[in-house]
Amino acid sequence: MSVPCMAVEPGYIAAGALRCIARSMLTILIAMGTLFAANLAFGGQAKSAAEPGYVLAAGLIGGLELAWTTVVQTVLIAGLIFFYIRERARHACESAELEHRVRAAVELIELERKEKLLLDEIIHKINTGLGLSEILQFVFDSFQPLVPYDRIGFALMESDGSVLRTHWSRSLFGTVRLGTGYSAPIAKSSLDVVLRTGVPRILNDLPGHLQKNPTSESTRLIVEEGMRSSLTCPLAANGKPIGFLFFSSRAFDAYRQVHVERFMRIAQRLSLIVEKARCYEETARTNARLAMLMDDMLPPSIHQQLVPGKEELLAESIDDATILFADLVGFSSWSSRIPPEQVVGLLNKLFSSFDRLVRRHGLCKIGTQGDSYLVIGGAPIRRPNHLESAAALAIAMQRVLANIRESDSLPITARIGIHVGPVVAGVIGRFVHRYDAWGGTVNMASRLESTADPGAIQVSEPVYVRLRHRFVLEERGWVDLKGFGPQRTYWLVARKKSAKRLVE
The missing domain is CATH 1.10.287 (Helix Hairpins)
Structure with missing residues (x-):
């Protein structure tokens, strides 16, 4: 010039x-x-x-x-x-x-130096473990020297490329109306042209654009937020469109060709950064889901010891552990009268509630078999109050069953048996690992469950001796248990009001 x-x-x-x-x-x-x-x-x-x-x-x-x-x-x-x-x-x-x-x-x-510093800082934040939302927040806080804006929105293409969904948005003024979760089809929209050309689009009069396109819901929402100009920037990684960054301003005529040129200089690197952060988040979510599945299959302290490709027996002898058996009463008869989907849905609802209670009480689910549910306390993680936790869990499980009977109008009850003593525990299976426990204590708990009344919790005399000061227990009398002969057993009724709760 x-x-x-x-x-x-x-x-x-x-x-x-x-x-x-x-x-x-x-x-x-x-x-x-x-x-x-x-x-x-x-x-x-x-x-x-x-x-x-x-x-x-x-x-x-x-x-x-x-x-x-x-x-x-x-x-x-x-x-x-x-x-x-x-x-x-x-x-x-x-x-x-x-x-x-x-x-x-x-x-x-x-x-250009500022652009490079900003991009390098973003890469550093990704490498330190920041997710996509934190990266976009950094862009929102730092990109004012490059592009003027009062609002930034970020949208990603769905896997099939037909729908654009908002994943993140921030504004300096008030509530965001065009927020996370908003979606719209790409085909036959103005964004389709931007996506195909790869060139940012400037709209310096959003109200005027809305008058010409009155059916544009996204434009209406952003105008209601007070925005008057927008710069729509397409993002593509490895030649594949991944989404858009939307810069918006409350001023008319806020954007010029120089802003397009600035964005185009950083578009490729910024797109790769966004894609990398998104992949990191997806990987983290996948790992979290896998970790939850592993926690359901094995206690965390056990699956962390398993080394892929290394065959090693994990077993231990535990002098004092609690075993809890629970079994649904009449499951076979009433499950045959309702649709299979309802049966599976009910079991999922029930056992998911049990799983949450087990975690809350610091115990470990060994597994389920049909309509039976098996829990161990004091292993694999040692804790001194495992028996009290198991007793509190049993009472809470019966409460869950009562709520389901009332909400689903199903005659569902359970028998529960609890015993305490030495066990052998470890991991079995080569391809599908399972943490399990064996010994007389396990068998005794199973016999206590099978001889209990529906809706009741039957415990052995050693359990009674250790819990009688903190829980209400009623003597049942002598019961002939297969493999053990006559045994004095008790009903676990409730926690004493004077006893301090282990779990609120």
């Missing part, structure tokens, strides 16, 4: 030269007048001298010579001055334009 420069007009110099010529002509006239006056004064006395006409001609010639010399000198001087001033003006213009170009180049280098 050229810089305006005040050059000297040649007409000014020409006018000066004409003024010099006029002064020379005036000099000639004065000289001629002087000669004429002298002729009148002395003409009668100089008869022997030259004639007055001769004197006048001589004066005229002398005046003309003087005038011509003056004109030539004036023109030469004026020409020299003209060329000197013109060269000085040209050099001044070139210097000013060069200075402007240097200043613009320095500003561009500084801007």
Whole structure:
């Protein structure tokens, strides 16, 4: 871009030269007048001298010579001055334009430096474990030097590429109306053109755009937020469109081609950064789901010891552990009278509630088999109050069953048996690992469950001895348990009001 420069007009110099010529002509006239006056004064006395006409001609010639010399000198001087001033003006213009170009180049280098620093900072944050939302928040907090905005929205393409869904948005003013979860089809929309061309789109009059496109729900929502201009920037990673960044401003005519050029300089790296952060988040979510599945299959302390490809037996003998057996009463009969989907849904609802209770009480689910549910306390993680936790769990499980009976109108009850003593526990299976427990304590708990009344919790005498001060227990009497003979058993009824709760 050229810089305006005040050059000297040649007409000014020409006018000066004409003024010099006029002064020379005036000099000639004065000289001629002087000669004429002298002729009148002395003409009668100089008869022997030259004639007055001769004197006048001589004066005229002398005046003309003087005038011509003056004109030539004036023109030469004026020409020299003209060329000197013109060269000085040209050099001044070139210097000013060069200075402007240097200043613009320095500003561009500084801007590119800021862009690089911002992108490097984003990459650093990704490498330190920040997710996509944190990265976008950093963009929102830091990109003002590059692009003006009062609001930023981020939307991703669905896996099939037909739907665009908002994943993140922030605004400096009030509530975001076009927020997370909003979705719209891409086909036949104005964004389809932006996606195909890969060139950002400027809309500097959003209300006017809405008048021309009254069915555009997204434009209506963003106008209601007070936005008046927008810059829509497509993102593509490895040649594949992944989504958009939407910069919006409350001012009309906020965006220019320079903002498009700035974004295009960083578009590729920013797209790769966003895609990398998104992949990190998806990987983290997948790992979290896998961890939850592993926790359901194995206790966390156990599956962390398993090394892929390494066959190693994990087993231990535990001197004091609690075993809880629960079994649904009449499951086979009533499950045959309702649709299979309802049976599976009910079991999922029930056992998911049990799983949450087990975690809350710090115990470990060994597994389920059909309508049976098996829990161990005191292993694989040792804890001194595992028996009290198991008793509290049993009471809570019966409460869950009562709620389901009321809400689903199903005659569902359970028998629960609890025993405490030594067990052997470990991981079995090569391809499908399972944590399990064996021994007389496990068998005793199973017998206590199978001989309990529906809806009741039956415990052994060792359990009674250790819980009688904190729980309400009622003696049932002697019960013949297969493999163990007659055993004195008790009903676990409730926690004593004076006892401090282990889990609120």
